[in-house]
Amino acid sequence: MSSLPSAPAKVPIWRDVRVLRWLFQIAVLAVVGLIIYWIWGNYQTNIERSSVQTDLRFLDNPASFTIPGNDFDQSSPVRAAFVQGFLNTIQVALVGIFFATILGTLVGIARLSKNLVVRSIAAAYVEVIRNLPLLLLLTFMNLAVVLQTFPRIEDAWKPLDLFVISNRGLAIPWFEGSAGQLGLLVLAGIVLAIIVVKLERARADRVGRPSRGLLLGTLALTIVPVIGWITLGYTWTLPFVDGRGTSGGLRLDPSFFALIVALVVYTSSHIAEIVRGSILAVPRGQGEAADALALSNSQKMRIIILPQAFRVAMPALGNQYLNLIKNSSLGATISYFELTQIAQITVGNGSPAVPAFTLTLLVYLAISLFTSLFVNYFNRRLALVER
Amino acid sequence: MITWLRRNLFRTWWDSIMTVVFGYVGLWVIWTVIEFVFVTGRWEIIQVNLKLLLVGRFPDELMWLVGASLTALAFWVAAVAGGSKIDISNRQSLSQRLFDYIRRFGLIVALAALLIFLAADVAALLLALQILGGVVAGRLVGLARRNVGVLGAIPSIIWHPMLASPAVALVLVTLMESTLEEWGGFLINFYMAIISIVLCFPLGVLLALGRRSSFPIIRLVTTTYIELIRGAPLFVLLLLAGVALEFFIPPSIAPDAIFRGVTVFTLFTAAYLAEIVRGGLQSIPKGQTEAGKALGLNTTKITYLITMPQALRNVIPAQIGQFISLFKDTTLAGAALNILDVLNVGTAITKQQDFLGQGLIYEALAFVALLFWVGSYVMSRESQRLEKRLGVGVR
Numbered sequence: 001m002s003s004l005p006s007a008p009a010k011v012p013i014w015r016d017v018r019v020l021r022w023l024f025q026i027a028v029l030a031v032v033g034l035i036i037y038w039i040w041g042n043y044q045t046n047i048e049r050s051s052v053q054t055d056l057r058f059l060d061n062p063a064s065f066t067i068p069g070n071d072f073d074q075s076s077p078v079r080a081a082f083v084q085g086f087l088n089t090i091q092v093a094l095v096g097i098f099f100a101t102i103l104g105t106l107v108g109i110a111r112l113s114k115n116l117v118v119r120s121i122a123a124a125y126v127e128v129i130r131n132l133p134l135l136l137l138l139t140f141m142n143l144a145v146v147l148q149t150f151p152r153i154e155d156a157w158k159p160l161d162l163f164v165i166s167n168r169g170l171a172i173p174w175f176e177g178s179a180g181q182l183g184l185l186v187l188a189g190i191v192l193a194i195i196v197v198k199l200e201r202a203r204a205d206r207v208g209r210p211s212r213g214l215l216l217g218t219l220a221l222t223i224v225p226v227i228g229w230i231t232l233g234y235t236w237t238l239p240f241v242d243g244r245g246t247s248g249g250l251r252l253d254p255s256f257f258a259l260i261v262a263l264v265v266y267t268s269s270h271i272a273e274i275v276r277g278s279i280l281a282v283p284r285g286q287g288e289a290a291d292a293l294a295l296s297n298s299q300k301m302r303i304i305i306l307p308q309a310f311r312v313a314m315p316a317l318g319n320q321y322l323n324l325i326k327n328s329s330l331g332a333t334i335s336y337f338e339l340t341q342i343a344q345i346t347v348g349n350g351s352p353a354v355p356a357f358t359l360t361l362l363v364y365l366a367i368s369l370f371t372s373l374f375v376n377y378f379n380r381r382l383a384l385v386e387r
Numbered sequence: 388m389i390t391w392l393r394r395n396l397f398r399t400w401w402d403s404i405m406t407v408v409f410g411y412v413g414l415w416v417i418w419t420v421i422e423f424v425f426v427t428g429r430w431e432i433i434q435v436n437l438k439l440l441l442v443g444r445f446p447d448e449l450m451w452l453v454g455a456s457l458t459a460l461a462f463w464v465a466a467v468a469g470g471s472k473i474d475i476s477n478r479q480s481l482s483q484r485l486f487d488y489i490r491r492f493g494l495i496v497a498l499a500a501l502l503i504f505l506a507a508d509v510a511a512l513l514l515a516l517q518i519l520g521g522v523v524a525g526r527l528v529g530l531a532r533r534n535v536g537v538l539g540a541i542p543s544i545i546w547h548p549m550l551a552s553p554a555v556a557l558v559l560v561t562l563m564e565s566t567l568e569e570w571g572g573f574l575i576n577f578y579m580a581i582i583s584i585v586l587c588f589p590l591g592v593l594l595a596l597g598r599r600s601s602f603p604i605i606r607l608v609t610t611t612y613i614e615l616i617r618g619a620p621l622f623v624l625l626l627l628a629g630v631a632l633e634f635f636i637p638p639s640i641a642p643d644a645i646f647r648g649v650t651v652f653t654l655f656t657a658a659y660l661a662e663i664v665r666g667g668l669q670s671i672p673k674g675q676t677e678a679g680k681a682l683g684l685n686t687t688k689i690t691y692l693i694t695m696p697q698a699l700r701n702v703i704p705a706q707i708g709q710f711i712s713l714f715k716d717t718t719l720a721g722a723a724l725n726i727l728d729v730l731n732v733g734t735a736i737t738k739q740q741d742f743l744g745q746g747l748i749y750e751a752l753a754f755v756a757l758l759f760w761v762g763s764y765v766m767s768r769e770s771q772r773l774e775k776r777l778g779v780g781v782r
Contacts, residue, residue, distance in 0.1 A: 025604040032608055039635045046634045115402050116395040117410045124413075131763035132756055133715035135722060136730060140756075143734060144748045326620035333622075333722045340623055353630040357623065365618040 043354070056359070058351040065345055067337045078346050085342030086363060092256070092338060093325045093367075096263040100324060101317070103264060104271025109301065111276045122272070129269035134327055137266055141258035142334040150254075156241055164239045164246050170257045171239030174250035181232065182225070189224035193217040214302070255336035259328065267324045271317065278313035279305055311382045318375030322368055329364070339363060423749070432747045433754045434505050436736045440754065441502075443571020443727055449564055453574065454514050456557035460581065461521035462528075463554040467547070469529020491769065498761045555585055562645060570645065571727030573758050576717040579645065583652035584710050590653065591660025592699075596690065598665055609661070616658035621716055624651050625723035648720035656713050663705045667698030707770035711763045718759075729755050 013019055047054055059079040066073055072084050110122035129137070147167055151157060156166035164171040175182055197213040204213070239249030282305050290300040310317075332341035343360040347353045397403045433440070442453060503511045532538045532546070541549075558578050562570075597609030616624075628647045642650070671694045679689035699706075721728030727735075733751040736742065 021602060025602045028602075028608065029604050042636055043634050046638070114395070114398060115405055115409075117406050117413060121409050121413050127764065128760070131711075131715075131760045131767065133718045133730070133759055135718040136752065136756055136759065139730060139734065140752050144752060148746055148748055329620040329622040330719070330722075332626075340620070340626070343623075344626060347630060353627075354634050357627045357631060360623055361619050361627070364620055364623065365615070368618040 047354075053352040054355060056355055058346070058355065061351070063346065064349055078351060081342045081346065082339070082359070082363075085337060085339040088331075088336070089325070089328055089338040089367070092259060092263070092328045092331065092336075093321075095260055096267065096324050096328065097321050099260070099264045100267040100271055100320075104268035104320075105275050105306075107268060107272035108275025108279065111272060112279055126269045126272050129265055130273070132266075134262065134266045135330055135333065138258065138262040138330055138334060141262045142255065145261075146254045146258050153241060153245065156246075158241075162238060164241060164249070166246075167254060168245065169254045170252045171246040171249045172252065173236055173238050175229065175236050182229070185225040185228040188228070189221045192224050193220040196220045253336065255331065255334045258334055259331045259336050259338075262330075263324055263327060266327070267320055270320050270323075274313050274316045274320065275309065278309035278316075281312045282308045314375065314379045314382055318372060318379070321375065322371055325367055325371060326364065423753075428750055428753075429745075429747060430505075430750060432736060432742050432750055434507075435741070436732070436739075437502070437505050439572060439736065440729055440732050441572045442574045443732065444569045445571075445574070446569055449561075450510075452557070452561045452564060454517055456554065456561045456578075457514070458517050458521035459554035459557045461518045462525040463550050465522040465525025466529045466532075466550050467525075469526040469533075491772070492765070494761050494765055498757070551585065555582070558582060571729075572732055573729040573755075575645065575726060576714070576721075576728050577762075579649055579652060579717045579720060580710070580714040582649050583656060583713060586649070586653040587657040587660055587713075590657035592664055592695070594657055594661035595664035595668060598661060599668055613658045613661050616655055617662070621651070621655055622719050622723055624655060625719055629724045644720075644724040644726050648717070648724055648726060652713060652717070652720070656709060659709050660706065663702050663709060664698060666705070667700075667702035668694060670701050671697050704770045704774045707766060707773075711766050714762060714766075715759060729758065 059082070060077050062075050063072075063078050063081045064074050065081075067081065067084055072080060107122045107125060110118050111126065113119045113122070150165060150167040153166040153168050156164050158164055162173055194217075197217040200213045200216050237248040239246045239251070242248075245251075286304055286308060287300060290304040295303065328338055329340040331338040332344055335341065339360055343356050347356050396406045438445075442450075445453065499515050503515055528550075532541075558581055562578055562582065594609050594613060597605045598613060600606055600609075625648065628651045629644065632647055633641050675693050675697065676689055679693045684692065718728060718730045720726050721731040725731075733755040734748070737745075737747050737751050
């Protein structure tokens with residue numbers, strides 16, 4: 001009986017695990033706090049010594065530079081420059097993500113093609129592009145392609161008379177009329193397309209026929225804006241060379257063009273690998289079942305394989321979109337007026353560096369967080385609901 | 388033959404159209420590249436500026452440092468590769484192994500041969516032989532560790548730093564020995580990447596452990612750091628380090644542009660590496676930790692002896708992928724910090740008196756692209772090979 005353990009003695013406080021755990025954490029917090037305090041102290045002394053601004057008042061100063069392509073002028077405040085830079089970054093991001101996804105998916109599918117030629121070309125594309133630095137591609141597009149190979153405006157290339165390509169940029173056919181109305185029409189088209197797809201899916205479920213939602217939806221999406229545009233009496237314009245520039249159509253800045261092409265090519269090579277991996281991750285039985293149902297190859301891809309592949313690919317794709325957005329900051333190296341370039345110029349013009357770059361970083365952080373929220377939402381929608 | 392053609396190229400009429408169209412495009416690209424490389428390309432610009440492109444204006448009397456550090460690096464890599472216990476190549480025949488070596492390192496050897504040919508210099512040949520010597524010595528040391536009991540008994544945590552330290556020390560000395568104006572070229576990209584990889588590795592592992600720790604405050608601190616860094620573009624961080632670092636540290640210890648770059652690369656890659664390692668740790672079954680507990684090991688020993696080795700092994704391909712992108716991203720330091728890295732040198736040499744306005748940017752950028760491409764491609768192939776050999780995803 002005497003060997004029975006007695007009630008555990010009270011653990012002394014310096015051996016108590018709970019206390020030790022908190023002590024350790026407080027110690028780490030103290031170290032981190034000390035480092036931040038040290039940095040903050042340095043910051044205070046250094047700005048006092050060099051007497052620079054620390055707040056965001058510089059945003060109201062005149063910018064004293066111009067941004068081509070809009071009504072921003074030298075007397076506009078720095079604030080407006082940042083807004084314009086933000087919009088340009090968003091523009092590059094949206095256009096880039098759109099084309100990179102399409103190109104990447106196509107190349108990814110092509111890598112698994114049964115056709116030897118298609119397969120090899122896709123593989124070569126991915127292996128060459130993926131292993132090159134993005135900045136090199138960008139420099140190549142800017143210095144070698146746009147500035148050196150594109151002709152001067154006097155002897156611009158005019159393929160089919162639809163485009164005007166010169167070292168002053170690229171001009172493409174575009175709608176003529178107010179952008180607001182076009183936006184409204186497109187919105188109406190999207191709403192109608194969603195309704196049509198929903199109805200068509202319900203009908204297909206009812207009668208047990210394959211849904212033609214994609215076809216009808218695309219039709220609704222294109223027809224509504226086109227008919228609306230024509231009934232409103234607007235037209236479209238073709239670009240043409242006009243003296244030292246182009247008139248009509250939509251003019252794309254050479255730096256915008258170079259940045260978009262470099263970003264799309266680079267990101268698509270990464271997306272292609274993701275798409276390929278995701279297609280391979282779809283169980284073989286799914287494809288075989290599609291074959292057994294006598295679906296055509298494109299039906300098999302579109303209805304059976306790709307939807308399941310994108311479920312797997314979504315998180316990785318989201319990462320690539322984030323990378324593309326962050327990589328758009330390289331536009332600053334070829335003087336495209338996106339956020340980073342604006343920050344660099346205003347700092348060069350005497351705006352305080354620390355607030356300006358902190359602001360820039362916060363904007364990128366916000367864009368990143370917003371994008372990952374969006375991707376996560378999509379991911380949840382796509383995710384398999386398990387029992 | 389006909390069957391093969393039909394099966395691979397002309398399955399359906401649509402397939403035939405694709406074959407013809409893409410075949411034409413492919414042949415046209417290949418033809419253009421061949422014509423550019425052998426006929427129209429004017430490679431004097433590379434030949435004349437070879438040294439600038441590779442090492443910048445590095446002083447001649449210190450060139451032995453470059454050779455020594457490269458040799459030490461080759462020794463290190465070869466010793467680590469040769470010492471790995473998972474090796475199936477012994478079972479293959481000699482010709483198979485030879486073929487395997489050619490496929491793995493043929494590109495590097497070809498690039499080295501091209502550089503020696505362009506340099507047309509005995510010193511370059513000697514340097515190559517010296518590096519080859521480093522590789523052979525490293526391989527022998529690796530073999531010795533596997534076969535000689537005494538060496539094999541040295542624990543990894545001592546063995547690996549012992550192999551790495553001469554290389555790292557020599558690279559650091561090389562980076563510090565000469566001034567920024569003298570530094571430049573491909574070597575600076577390479578060395579910045581090496582130093583950042585070595586430095587970010589322990590930091591990334593610690594951050595990953597912190598993010599999975601059971602201490603809420605530590606989790607909060609590390610998670611905040613990782614997410615803040617991952618939400619920021621590398622280029623802006625480099626710009627910030629270039630313009631604003633003086634504000635955050637005493638001006639007396641403000642480092643030069645190269646070390647600013649290395650610092651940013653280290654802090655940046657550590658955050659990404661932490662996420663990779665965290666993924667590896669999450670892939671370890673709970674039973675492993677529980678088995679460790681059953682053996683009476685404490686948390687530190689479980690991490691160090693059981694979970695971390697497996698986690699790091701499982702994510703080797705992802706780690707190498709991160710290091711490849713770090714290697715490619717070193718070009719950003721050239722743009723953001725005005726370091727004369729190989730891309731900056733490449734665009735600058737087209738503006739030299741002798742080559743100005745002759746449209747030689749294609750030649751210059753093609754050479755730079757070749758250097759990066761061979762490096763990244765060989766690394767990614769090796770990582771795929773490792774992945775297969777380690778049986779990740781199979782076992």
